[in-house]
Amino acid sequence: GQNIDQPTEMTATEGAIVQINCTYQTSGFNGLFWYQQHAGEAPTFLSYNVLDGLEEKGRFSSFLSRSKGYSYLLLKELQMKDSASYLCAVRVFSGGYNKLIFGAGTRLAVHP
Amino acid sequence: EAQVTQNPRYLITVTGKKLTVTCSQNMNHEYMSWYRQDPGLGLRQIYYSMNVEVTDKGDVPEGYKVSRKEKRNFPLILESPSPNQTSLYFCASSLVGTDRSDTQYFGPGTRLTVL
Numbered sequence: 001g002q003n004i005d006q007p008t009e010m011t012a013t014e015g016a017i018v019q020i021n022c023t024y025q026t027s028g029f030n031g032l033f034w035y036q037q038h039a040g041e042a043p044t045f046l047s048y049n050v051l052d053g054l055e056e057k058g059r060f061s062s063f064l065s066r067s068k069g070y071s072y073l074l075l076k077e078l079q080m081k082d083s084a085s086y087l088c089a090v091r092v093f094s095g096g097y098n099k100l101i102f103g104a105g106t107r108l109a110v111h112p
Numbered sequence: 113e114a115q116v117t118q119n120p121r122y123l124i125t126v127t128g129k130k131l132t133v134t135c136s137q138n139m140n141h142e143y144m145s146w147y148r149q150d151p152g153l154g155l156r157q158i159y160y161s162m163n164v165e166v167t168d169k170g171d172v173p174e175g176y177k178v179s180r181k182e183k184r185n186f187p188l189i190l191e192s193p194s195p196n197q198t199s200l201y202f203c204a205s206s207l208v209g210t211d212r213s214d215t216q217y218f219g220p221g222t223r224l225t226v227l
Contacts, residue, residue, distance in 0.1 A: 008152075033215060042202060042218035043155070087154065091214075097162060098208075099170075100216060102147075104154035 002026045004103035006088050011109045012078055020073045020106045022088030030098055031091040034062050034073045037105065038084045046086075047073065075108075083110045114139045116219035118203050124225045125193060133188045133222050135203030142208045144186040145170070145216070146178065148199040155202065161186055162208065193226045200224075 004024045012018040024032070031050040035043035049055055049064035049071060061074040073086055085105040091098050116137045125131055137144065145160040147170075157170030161180040175197055177189040186205075190197060203219040 004154075031214075040221070040223075042220050044218070045215045048215065089155075095168075097160075098214070099157065099160070100155075102155040104152055 002090075002092065002101050004088055004090055004101060006086075006103040006106045008104070009107045009109070011111065012075075014078055014080060014110055014112050016078050017074065017076050018078060018108065020075075020086050020088075020108065022071045022073070022103060024069050024071070024088070024090045024103075026069075026090050026092050026101060028093040029066060029090060030093045032062075032064055032071050033089045033091065033100065034060075034071075035087040035089060036084050037087055043087055078110050080110050080112070083108060114217070116203055116205055116217050118201075118219035118222050120222060121220060122223050124227065126227050127194055128192050131190050131193060131224075133190075133201060133203075133224070135186045135188065135219055136184050137186075137203075137205040137217070138184065139205060139217065140183065141205035141217075142183070143216075144180065144203065144205045146176070146186070146188045147202045147204065148172065148197075149202060149221075150199050158188070158201075193224075195226045198224060198226050 006022045034046040037043040047062035054063045059076045064071045085107045087105045088103040089100045119134045142163045146158040147155040159178040161167040201222045204216040206216040
């Protein structure tokens with residue numbers, strides 16, 4: 001089956017760095033996305049990886065290792081507004097189309 | 113402004129009373145999808161549509177119907193809602209492709225309570 005695992009909750013201090021891990025077991029891998037979701041709001045796109053390595057985008061970076069079925073999202077210089085859930089989603093090619101499979105999300109709390 | 117809209121945003125209803133949640137996008141996307149989000153379970157796909165008149169079941173389609181008569185609209189229909197359909201629902205749309213531009217854009221969500 002298709003499975004995505006990420007920690008349920010994490011806490012971190014304002015100004016610090018936090019790494020949110022995601023492991024996946026899927027077939028037909030076709031890219032990995034990270035989304036940010038504030039409580040009660042829609043998920044918004046953060047990053048995309050399809051090849052191994054690190055993608056950097058300002059304070060946010062995402063890493064992918066396809067051979068290990070592993071990704072992480074790195075958040076630097078944490079701000080209070082980064083308190084949100086972070087969703088790891090794997091795009092798979094299945095049944096003739098691409099679909100996104102989501103992990104349950106990691107709830108990050110940033111405190112002063 | 114590029115966006116996905118959903119209505120209503122909040123709905124409280126009773127078991128068995130048919131309801132429709134509308135979804136509309138203005139980005140000319142081919143692909144549209146409905147998800148439900150429940151605590152601890154993440155986003156689960158209900159139905160999706162690759163284009164007009166092309167729809168198919170996702171992972172949790174029981175109790176739901178959809179239609180895609182126009183490219184921009186993808187309504188979700190609950191013919192006879194039950195309490196286990198109490199959830200937060202998201203509509204999403206995207207281009208049909210395999211690069212980073214194929215990211216899904218989500219609507220603001222509809223919080224449904226079935227009593």
